[in-house]
Amino acid sequence: MTQPVAMTEVWRGPFLESIHLGHAVICDDTGQIVRSWGDPNALIYPRSSCKMIQALPLVTSGAAAKYGLGPEHLALACASHSGAAIHTDRVSAWLDHLGLHDDDFRCGPQEPSDMAARDGLILADVRPCQTHNNCSGKHAGFLTLAQHMGAGPEYVEIDHPVQQACRAAFEEVTDESSPGYGIDGCSAPNFATSLLGLARSMAWFASAADRSDRQSTAAQQLTAAMIKHPELVAGEGRACTELMRAMDGRAAIKTGAEAVFVAIIPEKRVGVALKIADGATRASECAIAAILVGLGMLDADHPATRKFMNAPIHSRRGIDCGSIRPTQNLLAPL
Template sequence: MTNPVPMAEIWRGQLLESLHLGHAVVCDDSGQVVRSWGDPDAVVYPRSSSKMIQALPLITSGAAEKFGLTSEQLALSCASHTGAAIHTDRVRAWLSQLGLSDGDFRCGPQIPGDAPARNSMIKTDSSPCQVHNNCSGKHAGFLTLAQHMGAGPEYIDVDHPVQQAGLAAFEETTGQDSPCYGIDGCSAPNFATTVTGMARSMAWFASAADRSDRASVAAQQLVAAMTRHPDLVAGEGKACTNLMRAMGGKVAIKTGAEGFYIAIIPEKRLGVALKISDGATRASECAIAAILVSLGVLDANHPETAKYMNVPLLNRRDVNCGVVRPATELLF
């Protein structure tokens, strides 16, 4: 990954103490790059930022309609949730709807990121289930599609019909053949593309209302579900939830592991993708907030914005020691 540029700076006193580098691209509805930083052709794994692409076949196949999936379930299919009760209760109900159980998942157990859920687990000396996995909503979508297809239970295998449908959607919306894949934290394959390819895909989602084909209608449904239910897409205290609320449901954003972020901006027909080279979440949150501010869709003075941009560094005595701020180039 060559030629990354500064994305987020950590200042302590008068010294630039740390610097996070990366790449970012903004594409329009024609798939053209309108702004870029770093190397637009850097090949990346979008990780969980690609969940709305992975969810497209759930709708285009007819599975969502067949099973009567709600907007909440579609939001969960795109989610990296915290394992709070609002997430796990809904995923369990979804499994029950399919006549399946936690054992049918292939995502693995995960300790909840939600503090009340985690503390309850500790107090009762209980262990997490796969439903607590932050990707369990996506996997419920995979199971729904597999059942609709009459396909086998190992839905995470790269040659399984579910994953092949996801690959086809991925390559169609990015406009690029994927050169390779890696295994994600939830055991599903994650297909690689360029930063531009991912931004192009997000612009395709952003402009879906301009088209009437089956895939575009599905894209509209997924974006609407994400913006309608930001609490299900991530959870309380999470940047995706906080910033989508701050933008009044007009923009869908989604994080991915190792410093990835996307944004879907329907009003401007723009898509954004960014990758922080060292994988730092504090940098990706700062950078996406700055780009959204520069595009005029996020208020720089909103209290939620202040949690990720120009964030004071407080020590254990609450003394302000420095700041986490975006690189100047992101704001123009």
């Protein structure tokens, strides 16, 4: 098996302090590897990077149309949001529309990462609820699908029709049989795949406009919703939101826990998937930015790019100490 390769470096002053190793794959719409780093066949959990795949049955089943879901709902179904008011207000309204409540979620409560929302809860002496969970949009999608199917309330169980539909969609678009699953932080199953399979699925999304089947039409809707509403996919200051804005609607990107990142690039009909071996988000954000620069999707000098690629490291007094940089092998034009 090919070992992970150096992808991100952390410099302090004139010396290299740390190195993050990982794997990455760029795949075209025929399923072929355009370029890879490390081991394309590395087995990974995609974590939240695959939420657009998990949202496919919501659309293909007719549930999204039946319940009048629009691009904002679909963006939230693909989101790992910050728990800001723009996220939780919309998820709460979605639940109300279904006639459901926070207790119907199975994702668990989570403190918002959005500072204003977190401080508001503290000042009000209110505990976070499940709607604040970064995956509550995905779970609202699961609940919508479950209601449409007439299925039971325990929608995160592996044998529930919702999760069986998610697995079928996952294996179809990765073109692989998943060897198994783990339980994600939001309590839903997360199916394992090779990094190549994940990149292949993103290329399938990227080329969806070339096809007219129901699954591909759903993929177009989900990708368009992410691109239209980057602020709902993550949140202010987050890499997904800022880098999608910097690309002016040319690509959809999505992070996942433990330093997974994917990109859907329709104009090039390619998909990208990467995984940093040690799970460091600072490294995955830097690496995806560098790959997008190499693909000509991001301007290396854009302020958003500079925030994550060659990101400055400052002391607590604001002194410039160093930077987080991609390795040279990520920087060559692709």
